[in-house]
Structure formats: structure tokens, C-alpha cells
Amino acid sequence: MCEAKVLDTGVMLGVTIEKDAHHELCLDYVTAGEPCYVSPTVREEYKRKEKRIRQKLNEEIINHRNDFIDEVESDPLTSGAIDWICSELLDRDMDSFRYLHKYYQRKRNESRIQSVSQLEIEADLEDMEMEIWEDAAKDQGGAESFFVDWDRGLENYAGVERNLLIYEGDDPQVCLEAHHIAATLGTPTELGTTNTKHFIEEHEGEESSRENNILTVTALESVHDLAWHGEV
Amino acid sequence: MSSSDYGRPQYLCYQILQQMDQRSDKDIYETEFNKLCYMAHYTLCEEGVDTELPVYWYQWGGVPDINASEYPIFYESSEDSTLVHVEDLSESVFDIADSAREKIIEVARSFANQYKNVYGVDTIVNDSYKLFAPNDFIRTFNSFRTTIQGLESEQSTLFDSSRPSAGKIEALRPQMNALVQNYPSDRYSMMEPEFRQWDSITRQLAKNNQVQELETFALRFWEAISRVEFRLAHNDNIPRETIVGWFAERENEHDEFAAEIPEYRSIALENRQPTSKLDTIADSYSSTVRRMAQDSHNDE
Numbered sequence: 067m068c069e070a071k072v073l074d075t076g077v078m079l080g081v082t083i084e085k086d087a088h089h090e091l092c093l094d095y096v097t098a099g100e101p102c103y104v105s106p107t108v109r110e111e112y113k114r115k116e117k118r119i120r121q122k123l124n125e126e127i128i129n130h131r132n133d134f135i136d137e138v139e140s141d142p143l144t145s146g147a148i149d150w151i152c153s154e155l156l157d158r159d160m161d162s163f164r165y166l167h168k169y170y171q172r173k174r175n176e177s178r179i180q181s182v183s184q185l186e187i188e189a190d191l192e193d194m195e196m197e198i199w200e201d202a203a204k205d206q207g208g209a210e211s212f213f214v215d216w217d218r219g220l221e222n223y224a225g226v227e228r229n230l231l232i233y234e235g236d237d238p239q240v241c242l243e244a245h246h247i248a249a250t251l252g253t254p255t256e257l258g259t260t261n262t263k264h265f266i267e268e269h270e271g272e273e274s275s276r277e278n279n280i281l282t283v284t285a286l287e288s289v290h291d292l293a294w295h296g297e298v
Numbered sequence: 299m300s301s302s303d304y305g306r307p308q309y310l311c312y313q314i315l316q317q318m319d320q321r322s323d324k325d326i327y328e329t330e331f332n333k334l335c336y337m338a339h340y341t342l343c344e345e346g347v348d349t350e351l352p353v354y355w356y357q358w359g360g361v362p363d364i365n366a367s368e369y370p371i372f373y374e375s376s377e378d379s380t381l382v383h384v385e386d387l388s389e390s391v392f393d394i395a396d397s398a399r400e401k402i403i404e405v406a407r408s409f410a411n412q413y414k415n416v417y418g419v420d421t422i423v424n425d426s427y428k429l430f431a432p433n434d435f436i437r438t439f440n441s442f443r444t445t446i447q448g449l450e451s452e453q454s455t456l457f458d459s460s461r462p463s464a465g466k467i468e469a470l471r472p473q474m475n476a477l478v479q480n481y482p483s484d485r486y487s488m489m490e491p492e493f494r495q496w497d498s499i500t501r502q503l504a505k506n507n508q509v510q511e512l513e514t515f516a517l518r519f520w521e522a523i524s525r526v527e528f529r530l531a532h533n534d535n536i537p538r539e540t541i542v543g544w545f546a547e548r549e550n551e552h553d554e555f556a557a558e559i560p561e562y563r564s565i566a567l568e569n570r571q572p573t574s575k576l577d578t579i580a581d582s583y584s585s586t587v588r589r590m591a592q593d594s595h596n597d598e
Contacts, residue, residue: 079591084584085577119590128494135475161590165582172578188471192505193573195498199563260588294588 068256068287071095071102072244073213075111076260077292078104082209083119085202088294093203095258095292096212102258104213105243106220107236124198126162130155131191134184142181148174220246229283231272237264245284254287262293304370306402307351307535309392310338311362312370313402315384317410328373328380329358329419333426336360338405339534340430347401352540354533355436357524359426363536432532435480439520442473446516449509465505466512474501486527488552493523495559502566515562522555 073096080092096102104112133155140147152170156163169190173182203209223242232238241257248255257280259265266289268275274282277289304312314334318326336359339351352363366373370385392399413422424440431437449466478497483490496519503512526548530541576583 076588076591079587083587085580086584087581088584088588089580115591119587122590123586124498125491125494128498132478132494135478161586165576165579165586168579168582169575185471190575192498192501193575196502196567196570197573197576199567294585 067254069100069253070247070251070255071100071290072247072255072257072286073102073104073108074240074257074259074261074265075108075115077258078108078112078209078213079115079119080260080292080294081203081212082116082201087296089202091294092260092292093206095290097206100256101214102212103216103247105216105240105247107239107243109215111236111240120198123162124195126160127166127191127195127198130160130162130166131188131195134188134191138184141184143173143177143184143187145174145177148177148182216243216247218250226283229279231269231274231276231279232264234264237261241265241280241284244286248285248287255285256288256290257286258290258292260293262291265289266291303368304392306349306394306398307362308369309394309399310342310349310351310402310406311335311364312384312387312392313406314338314409315371315382317403317406318414319384321410322414324414324417325376325381326383327419328382330413330422331371331382332361333359333419333422334409334413335362335364337426337430338402338409341405342401343534345401345405347398348535349398349402350535352533352535352537354529354536355432355524355531356529357521359423359440360430363540432528433480433482433485435477435482435486436528438473438476438480442470442477443516443520445470445473446509446513450513465507466509467501467504470500470504485531486523488548489523489526492519492552492556492559495563499559499562499566502570503562505571506566506569508565508569511562511565518555518558522551525551526555 077092077095080088081096084092134151137155138147138151143151148170152167156166156170160166173187176182201209203212220243223245226245227238227242230238230241232241244255244257257265264276265280266275266277272279280286280289311331314331315326318324318334335351336353339349339353339362340360342349353360354363355361364371370387370391372383372385374381374383389399394402416422427437427440431440449469474497481490481493486493496515500512500515503515525544530544530548533541
């Protein structure tokens, strides 16, 4: 059993932005009792990604709402009108395409039983625009209450770095910082990640799995796979 | 500037005040004078006379860009307002062709007749928006501004705070939708992302009944878009050095307003009643977030 955890960016995003079973998985992980450390590289990456994702999704919904106000004339909306919205006002290149499409499919089903008004959809989109900015862990005290920024310095570990198989982007640095936290704490420390491919799996041409390699060359006790393997 | 340098712009301002003085005892306020000058300038333009008066559209409507020392007018502070007076001069000090002189007198007389008995500035301001605003977006915002001022006075007279409120959004939605529909994306492209954010946050502030914050944010947005877009898009006879100065300030004005948006969003988020629209599509929404996180990783 670990006594401390070091988080990867995907886990933090799972806690703060996501809203599904994977959010619950990440939330359970960070609320289990052990301190959850965030290294400087992960904090920077998280800040960048969180802002970018929220901003992009928010802008896409606002733009779609504006198109809706501009283009949709029939009220209440028939299932045919909803189909038209999906085909003409939702662009497959939008990141938001999939969930907005799902939203409209629900509205389409609803329209067979009760009338669906323009106003209702407009108000729903307005709510979504705001919900996108909300902290998904607000009811549990807020995501930041679970994250402990590592502020006790970092060291150079050229020897460890040479032996790491992981090489993609900032991932080696994330690993080295997690190693430093584990080495400094001197207690069993686990890295929680949603990036199974880079931190856990075995890659062709490499002598061991990434997980075994990390456990062999760093002070980490374990690597916890928090990727979402469920179906949507 | 000596009176011998007085030409068409000075003559227009002179006639606006002279004609009003001849027909009415009322004081002329700066706002009223500005609107009369702006309306007279464009009325004369339509009749083929360029008055050469520098004018532009700004936060509170059309205004002339006047340095009083170069015009036969003077300002007087009076309580919270500024009055405008005209110097007593002979017609002969103005160097202006007879045909233009006659047209200017005619238009100034016509406006003086129209407003000689109109007290307060609301009518003239509203007329200037109705007849001379550069587009429907600006016109709609003027109505929106009037509506939110009404909401504020309505708010201050409400004593029954125990009664649940549906928020102010339904009173504002038609005008907000008209603003969305009328936004001239091709002309005001620099402020378009900020307009969209302003619209989104304002709708939430209205739902929260945060009328004071809504009004402050609206005025701040209008000030910013006036500086970034309006005065550069809608002007006539403005000196080149003034335009260069406005361009130089543009990016900074834009960035300052953009930096204030998250503060207003936080205010709106802190006070909103929870909703769960995304929860109903949580699976596909969350998988989108995961894919975007992964994509941005691959982009790096």
C-alpha cells in the first residue's frame, strides 16, 4: 500500500472537468486519504490543458447557440427540425460535435412525447456554457483541496533519466519529478496516471514494459492505471 | 486660431447654437450640442455639403471632435453638466461659400425648430440613435442599455426579497438575441470573441438577478468596443494623427477588456443556481475532454 501519491495531468483533469464514471474513478483515487502531490511540470501542463479545453468547448457552444438563434425559425421544434439542426448547424470538426449530437438525439426523442421549444434549447445551451467552467469536484470541497503542490525543490537525476524507456514529450520529466518526490518522502509512493500507453504498456523493441522500467529505475513503489477503459 | 480662420466646421457649430438661441431660452447641454452637430453634419452630407466637421461614433453616440479654442464656442460647467455657449460674432468672419452657408443655416434652423421645446437629452439622444446610428447592432444596444437601467430602478423598489425570482433573463433575452443576430462580424472582428463572452456571461448575470454587475459589465463592454471598433469604423474628417493614436491604443484597450472577462465570469459562476445539462450527456462530454487532453499532448 502506498502512503503518498503523485498525480499525472489526466487524473487532475478527470477530477476537475469530467463528469462520468471516469470522473468518479479519479475522484475516488484522490480522496482515498493519501496526500496527492502535483509536481511543477504536471501543474504547468494541467493549467495549460484545463484552460485550453474549457475555453475551446465554451466557445464552440456559444458559437453554436449564436447559429441556433440566427438560423432556427420553427417553434416548437419538430423531430425533423432537430435533425436539420444536427446536419446543418453541428460541424463534425467541432470538438463538441459528439456530445451536442447526443443532446439533440435526446431532444429528438423527447419531441415525440412533449413539445420542445426554441427557448428550452437556448436556455440549455446557456447553462452548458457555464457548466463547462465549473469545478466538477465542487460538492466535495473543490478539486484544489485534494492537490498538494510539490514545493520542496527538485534535483537532477541524469542516471535515472538515462535508464528510463519513456521519452514522449514532458513524460520523462513527469517521471523524474515523481521519482524525486518518492525519494524525498522516503515512503511508498505511487504514480497515478491515465496515460497507460506511455507509463504502463510494453512497446515493441523495448526490453520491458514501461511500468516495470519505471519501478526498476525510480524510487516509485507502484504505477496506478487510471485510464478509462469503459465504452461510451 | 483667429476668427479669420473660421470655415465650414466652425460655421456649423456657430449656426447650431445661434439658431437654437434665437428660438428658445433653454440652456444647451454638451450632449445635446454634440448630437445636433453630428446629425446636422450627416444631414448636410446627404445633401451634398461636406461640413468638414470631424465626427465619430463613440460610447454614447455620435460626437464632434472639437477643440473649443478653434471654434466660436465656450463651455461652462454647471452642477453635474456642461453647458455650451456661442460667441457673439458677425457672419462675415466665416470664410464660406454662399451655397454652403445657406444649406447650413437651413439645416441648423430645422433642427432648432425640432428641438427648441424639448427639455432633457433623452429625446435627442434616442433620435440620433434611431436615425444616425451606423448599424442595427448599435441601435439595439441603446435599447438594451435603456432596458437594464429600467431593471435597476425596478430592483431598487422591490422590497419582497422572500419571493422567489425567475431572474431578469426573460426581459433581456429578445434584445440579447437581436444583438447576437445584428453583430457585424465583418466590421468588428477584433471584438467578436469578447462580444460572445460578454453575451454568455451577461445572460447568467441576468438569471442570477445581478443587475448592478450586469450594468457595470455592459458599460465596460461598450466602452471597450467603442475604443477598439466604433471610433475607427465610423468617423469622418478626423485628423490622421488622431486616427493613428486610436490605432495605437486599440490592442491595449482590447487586451484590457479581455483580461477582465474571467472576473465577471467568476462572479456569475459563484452566484448561479446549479444546473446539470452536461450531466445528462456526461459520457460523451467526458470522452471529448479526454480526447482533447490526449490531442493536446500529441500536439506538443
